[in-house]
Amino acid sequence: MDILVCIKRIPDIAGQITLDGSGTDIDDAGLGHTTSAHEECAVELAIQTAAATGGKVTVLTLGPAEAVEQLRAAVGVGANDGILIEAEDSGAFGTEDIAQVIGDVIRDRTEGGQNFDLVLLGNDAADTGDFQVPIRLAYDLGYPVLTSISTFSPAGGPVIEARGIGPSGTEIFSLELPAVVAVQEGGVDPRYPSITGRMKAKKARIAEYVAPEPGAGNPRIGLELPPDTANEVTILGEGPDAAGALVDVLEEIGVIRS
Amino acid sequence: MSLVFVETDESGEVALTSAEALTFARTNADVLAGSVLEAAVIGTLTESAHNQLAVLGVDRIHHLESADLEAYSATAWAQALVDIAPETGTVLASGTPRGMELMAHVAVRTGERMAANVVAADEEGLLRQVLGGAAFERLQLGGDLQVLTLAGHACKPEETTPTTPEILTHSPESAAEDLRTRVVRTEVETDADNDTSGLTQARAVVGAGRGVGSENGFGEVLELVDHLGGALGVSRVVTGLGWRPHSEQVGQTGSRITPDVYIACGISGAIQHMAGIEGAKTLIAINTDEESTMVQRADYAIIGDLHEVVGAVNEEIRSRRG
Numbered sequence: 061m062d063i064l065v066c067i068k069r070i071p072d073i074a075g076q077i078t079l080d081g082s083g084t085d086i087d088d089a090g091l092g093h094t095t096s097a098h099e100e101c102a103v104e105l106a107i108q109t110a111a112a113t114g115g116k117v118t119v120l121t122l123g124p125a126e127a128v129e130q131l132r133a134a135v136g137v138g139a140n141d142g143i144l145i146e147a148e149d150s151g152a153f154g155t156e157d158i159a160q161v162i163g164d165v166i167r168d169r170t171e172g173g174q175n176f177d178l179v180l181l182g183n184d185a186a187d188t189g190d191f192q193v194p195i196r197l198a199y200d201l202g203y204p205v206l207t208s209i210s211t212f213s214p215a216g217g218p219v220i221e222a223r224g225i226g227p228s229g230t231e232i233f234s235l236e237l238p239a240v241v242a243v244q245e246g247g248v249d250p251r252y253p254s255i256t257g258r259m260k261a262k263k264a265r266i267a268e269y270v271a272p273e274p275g276a277g278n279p280r281i282g283l284e285l286p287p288d289t290a291n292e293v294t295i296l297g298e299g300p301d302a303a304g305a306l307v308d309v310l311e312e313i314g315v316i317r318s
Numbered sequence: 319m320s321l322v323f324v325e326t327d328e329s330g331e332v333a334l335t336s337a338e339a340l341t342f343a344r345t346n347a348d349v350l351a352g353s354v355l356e357a358a359v360i361g362t363l364t365e366s367a368h369n370q371l372a373v374l375g376v377d378r379i380h381h382l383e384s385a386d387l388e389a390y391s392a393t394a395w396a397q398a399l400v401d402i403a404p405e406t407g408t409v410l411a412s413g414t415p416r417g418m419e420l421m422a423h424v425a426v427r428t429g430e431r432m433a434a435n436v437v438a439a440d441e442e443g444l445l446r447q448v449l450g451g452a453a454f455e456r457l458q459l460g461g462d463l464q465v466l467t468l469a470g471h472a473c474k475p476e477e478t479t480p481t482t483p484e485i486l487t488h489s490p491e492s493a494a495e496d497l498r499t500r501v502v503r504t505e506v507e508t509d510a511d512n513d514t515s516g517l518t519q520a521r522a523v524v525g526a527g528r529g530v531g532s533e534n535g536f537g538e539v540l541e542l543v544d545h546l547g548g549a550l551g552v553s554r555v556v557t558g559l560g561w562r563p564h565s566e567q568v569g570q571t572g573s574r575i576t577p578d579v580y581i582a583c584g585i586s587g588a589i590q591h592m593a594g595i596e597g598a599k600t601l602i603a604i605n606t607d608e609e610s611t612m613v614q615r616a617d618y619a620i621i622g623d624l625h626e627v628v629g630a631v632n633e634e635i636r637s638r639r640g
């Protein structure tokens with residue numbers, strides 16, 4: 061089974077963020093970058109499935125030239141090759157644009173003889189959280205699509221059995237390929253790169269495209285940070301001696317079982 | 319007109335998140351061009367849901383029930399919503415996995431744009447959560463129909479003067495193509511490993527992070543969970559290391575919780591974790607690092623080793639109980 065996984069380079073934020081001069085983006089100058097959590101799981105699922113079925117995994121990203129780092133990281137854990145669709149200002153793209161650009165590249169690869177049975181994405185990107193690209197891409201390709209899938213396995217013929225957590229239990233779908241699947245973190249643990257993986261990542265084959273100008277564009281007008289609510293923390297004490305003070309607080313809230 | 323997709327729980331009650339979405343639609347009727355409030359319920363419409371929709375101010379209920387809609391299929395359900403959607407106004411759902419998925423299909427099928435995780439609407443447009451809640455994006459969708467999902471807990475459900483909603487019944491037939499992605503079966507969880515309901519409903523949640531130290535380090539926190547009749551929540555480091563199942567993860571890619579008290583033990587307070595605990599009424603931190611974000615953001619904190627502190631807290635609870 062040949063699988064394409066679409067991943068996104070995102071700023072690796074843990075603490076306070078600041079805005080850039082334009083007020084429409086965060087200032088990521090001092091920040092490292094990573095891949096969205098759901099997509100790391102999508103890469104892992106793709107590697108496992110390709111290994112089980114004798115297939116290949118290609119990772120794709122639309123982003124700045126630096127996004128090649130995220131493609132290399134995916135090759136480092138077992139993807140076979142990568143596709144970079146370079147867009148200096150990928151923030152200017154709306155979800156419709158991203159889906160269409162990716163759809164065009166997939167069609168171009170198909171013409172060149174590379175067919176993907178399955179296209180995986182993350183449920184939503186950790187930064188923009190639009191929750192639309194997988195579904196818009198599926199319509200663009202004319203493929204069926206599932207979202208919030210945590211695991212899947214080949215089910216004989218061009219079919220996979222996919223599982224996701226629904227409101228009343230684990231929902232099971234039978235999905236005919238080719239198809240688009242949006243993955244939700246939780247079903248598999250992404251692996252770490254091995255030493256040989258790191259070597260492979262350096263020599264990864266990355267095909268390059270240049271993204272056209274966005275059509276629909278991003279509906280964003282600006283970004284705002286939540287108000288800085290000054291917080292006064294009450295330190296109840298240090299070490300085990302403070303236990304009594306904490307139990308007092310819990311008693312007051314009324315959450316200790318009698 | 320505003321059309322809200324309403325989810326119901328197992329007993330047929332209107333889900334809290336859907337009550338939030340209905341309240342948001344009603345209280346923002348002028349900016350959403352939704353002076354008439356409609357609700358769409360797929361499947362059984364109970365008496366009790368009917369009454370709840372009335373006190374939430376719904377003018378009209380679309381009750382959709384048919385063999386094709388019995389099992390969930392995003393495309394079939396979305397098409398059924400598109401068929402009753404207004405031409406101008408707003409289609410809205412709460413930002414649950416189902417709400418997100420359905421609204422994205424509705425947006426494509428109506429040729430409109432969509433905004434996910436909206437928290438506010440005014441004359442300048444919409445405000446929505448991005449970066450897991452670390453920032454807000456202001457945007458304008460344009461178009462005749464706005465398609466959006468409401469971020470969890472962005473709006474408190476509010477009752478209003480009860481209406482007497484008119485009920486319109488539909489039994490749509492779906493195109494074969496729209497049934498391709500139907501749920502073929504549902505496995506109700508017998509093991510606790512995938513069940514997040516305890517965590518999202520608990521009044522007290524004890525959080526455990528990397529500071530716990532190892533897979534075997536959960537003894538004290540689990541005893542505290544028991545004393546509080548609460549639930550255990552963990553950070554992504556803990557699930558990533560395989561110490562606890564993902565169903566216990568709290569945060570941007572885990573559960574978002576709203577307990578009366580959250581006791582974070584050995585958790586640093588990364589933005590993605592904080593995104594899950596914004597709804598906690600009281601925040602208590604137990605951490606060796608006084609400078610950590612968790613301590614700085616907490617209402618109360620104890621500085622120290624969590625094993626020693628939580629152990630002493632358990633002992634204190636036991637001795638007070640006598």
Ligand SMILES: Cc1cc2nc3c(=O)[nH]c(=O)nc-3n(C[C@H](O)[C@H](O)[C@H](O)COP(=O)(O)OP(=O)(O)OC[C@H]3O[C@@H](n4cnc5c(N)ncnc54)[C@H](O)[C@@H]3O)c2cc1C
Nearest residue numbers: 186527528529553554569570571584585586590591606624
């Ligand atoms: C896209 C994305 C999505 C993410 N989603 C989530 C999510 O849903 N949920 C989530 O939690 N994280 C998420 N993360 C990860 C997040 O950024 C942090 O890495 C993670 O929350 C840190 O976990 P932690 O606090 O347990 O560990 P650390 O950051 O390592 O903190 C450990 C803390 O324990 C304290 N400590 C150490 N020893 C002790 C001791 N003996 N006693 C008391 N205190 C001690 C330390 O002082 C420190 O504050 C996400 C990250 C990304 C990039």
